[in-house]
Amino acid sequence: MKRISAIAAATAALFAGQAIAADLNICVEGAYPPFSETTSSGDIVGFDIDIANALCAEMGKSCEMVQSDWDGIIPALLEHKCDAIIASMSITEDRMKVIDFTNKYYNTPARFIGAKDAGLTDTPEGLKGKVVGVQRGTIHQDFMESEFPDVELKLYGTQDEAYLDLQAGRIDAVMADSVAMDEGFLKTDNGKGFAFFGKGYSIPKYHGEGAGIGIRKGEEDLKKAFNAAIDKIRASGQYKKINDKYFNVDIYGG
Amino acid sequence: MFTVIEYAPLLGRGALVTISVAVLSLVLATGLGVLGAAAKLSKRGLWRSVGMGYTTIVRGIPDLVLILLIYFGGQRLVNDIGSTLGFDYIEVSKFWAGVISIGFIYGAYLSETFRGAYLTVPRGQAEAAQALGMKTIATLWKVLVPQILRFALPGYSNVWMVLVKSTAVVSVIGLSDLVGLADKAGKSTRQQFWFYLAVLLAYLFITIISEHLLKRLDKRVNRGIPA
Numbered sequence: 001m002k003r004i005s006a007i008a009a010a011t012a013a014l015f016a017g018q019a020i021a022a023d024l025n026i027c028v029e030g031a032y033p034p035f036s037e038t039t040s041s042g043d044i045v046g047f048d049i050d051i052a053n054a055l056c057a058e059m060g061k062s063c064e065m066v067q068s069d070w071d072g073i074i075p076a077l078l079e080h081k082c083d084a085i086i087a088s089m090s091i092t093e094d095r096m097k098v099i100d101f102t103n104k105y106y107n108t109p110a111r112f113i114g115a116k117d118a119g120l121t122d123t124p125e126g127l128k129g130k131v132v133g134v135q136r137g138t139i140h141q142d143f144m145e146s147e148f149p150d151v152e153l154k155l156y157g158t159q160d161e162a163y164l165d166l167q168a169g170r171i172d173a174v175m176a177d178s179v180a181m182d183e184g185f186l187k188t189d190n191g192k193g194f195a196f197f198g199k200g201y202s203i204p205k206y207h208g209e210g211a212g213i214g215i216r217k218g219e220e221d222l223k224k225a226f227n228a229a230i231d232k233i234r235a236s237g238q239y240k241k242i243n244d245k246y247f248n249v250d251i252y253g254g
Numbered sequence: 255m256f257t258v259i260e261y262a263p264l265l266g267r268g269a270l271v272t273i274s275v276a277v278l279s280l281v282l283a284t285g286l287g288v289l290g291a292a293a294k295l296s297k298r299g300l301w302r303s304v305g306m307g308y309t310t311i312v313r314g315i316p317d318l319v320l321i322l323l324i325y326f327g328g329q330r331l332v333n334d335i336g337s338t339l340g341f342d343y344i345e346v347s348k349f350w351a352g353v354i355s356i357g358f359i360y361g362a363y364l365s366e367t368f369r370g371a372y373l374t375v376p377r378g379q380a381e382a383a384q385a386l387g388m389k390t391i392a393t394l395w396k397v398l399v400p401q402i403l404r405f406a407l408p409g410y411s412n413v414w415m416v417l418v419k420s421t422a423v424v425s426v427i428g429l430s431d432l433v434g435l436a437d438k439a440g441k442s443t444r445q446q447f448w449f450y451l452a453v454l455l456a457y458l459f460i461t462i463i464s465e466h467l468l469k470r471l472d473k474r475v476n477r478g479i480p481a
Contacts, residue, residue, distance in 0.1 A: 029438075030438045030442065031437065031438045031441035031442060032441065033441070033442050033443075033444070037438075037441075037442035037443075038264075038435070038438040038439050038442045039442075040260045040261045040263070040264055040439070041263075041264065042264045042267065042430070042435070066428075067428055067430065068428045069425060069426055069427065069428040069434065071426055072322075072325075072326070072426055072427055072428055075322075075326045076326075076428070078326075079326050079329040079330055079333065080329070080333060080343055081329065081345070
């Protein structure tokens with residue numbers, strides 16, 4: 001009998017992973033720079049992780065980051081392998097059927113870019129007679145057609161083709177996600193001489209709800225605590241400090 | 255390319271996880287394979303149906319589905335049992351979920367390998383041993399097993415080669431194996447091509463070393479047999 005219980009204990013020990021010591025375990029991904037990336041020492045760093053730590057400190061809870069694969073990240077939450085997902089997950093209706101979200105913690109705004117010295121403005125008058133490039137079939141095309149119906153649009157299959165035509169002077173401006181354009185164009189050699197103009201747009205009707213923190217359904221207290229903490233780090237300037245470490249634009253969105 | 259070199263220690267750790275998962279799975283699969291073959295060769299109908307059920311079901315489902323089922327489904331089972339019994343949360347480890355899934359799958363393939371090898375040994379061998387007065391254990395160990403090994407080794411080597419590569423599926427449950435780490439590092443540095451190339455070479459290295467060792471083992475079990 002003694003031997004059987006010893007075997008049972010040993011088996012249980014094999015199956016059991018690390019003891020859960022932290023108040024909250026947070027699933028993070030590590031393959032989406034600069035929000036979440038894996039360093040050469042195997043640590044996960046990035047905007048998501050800094051925000052997670054700031055929120056935990058604000059709530060006065062100890063948190064542990066659980067590395068998770070994107071495909072398995074929602075099951076991991078549902079089976080209590082972690083208590084929250086902070087992995088740049090967009091709030092969508094399909095996901096809301098399975099899990100719950102806090103308010104957004106960012107929603108990278110869409111913006112215009114154009115030549116630095118062109119003096120363009122983002123009003124219907126300012127863009128009169130100008131040609132704006134957008135990627136075909138995107139939310140940015142919908143946005144332009146509805147909000148700037150009189151501006152001439154040129155549609156591209158990929159974002160890169162739009163950049164090429166902008167450099168060649170065939171179009172005056174490009175409208176797309178600000179972070180994508182900053183990382184993919186403005187910060188590269190090709191992007192020299194070009195800059196953002198106008199304000200950032202994040203209108204839920206076109207641009208979605210943004211990225212929220214995923215939690216299990218029915219955990220209202222945790223949701224409230226996270227929402228309050230997001231508001232607090234926005235107000236205290238902690239958010240801005242983290243934001244500016246990674247981005248030239250305020251990615252919280254309007 | 256230089257980024258890959260910077261990440262080499264991390265990838266090395268991943269390779270170690272891959273090799274550990276593969277070796278432990280092989281040990282488990284060998285055990286299950288022997289049991290499975292014994293069940294299928296049993297004189298009792300019940301054992302034969304158990305062995306048949308095991309090989310039919312397991313060989314018929316994809317590795318990926320089984321690993322997700324064991325890791326997430328197993329966790330739900332543990333959670334449900336735990337909450338009924340009033341235990342705290344018990345974590346099903348990624349590593350052991352991976353080893354058990356892969357061992358369980360390849361055990362079914364090895365059952366067939368071992369069963370086939372057993373049947374290839376002529377019946378007369380066992381009868382002759384018994385006629386010489388050898389006990390059952392001695393017959394098995396001294397006469398049958400050396401011959402079974404000889405017939406089973408080619409199939410066994412094959413299963414090992416496939417098994418090593420199928421360990422890549424453990425990365426879906428977030429285990430930091432070679433493929434999982436290389437994928438994350440590749441995306442983090444935007445140099446996925448170089449990282450996948452490194453993974454390819456690492457797997458090739460593992461399989462070439464295995465092939466060499468298996469060849470030596472093959473010589474050993476076939477000693478005394480003219481080529």
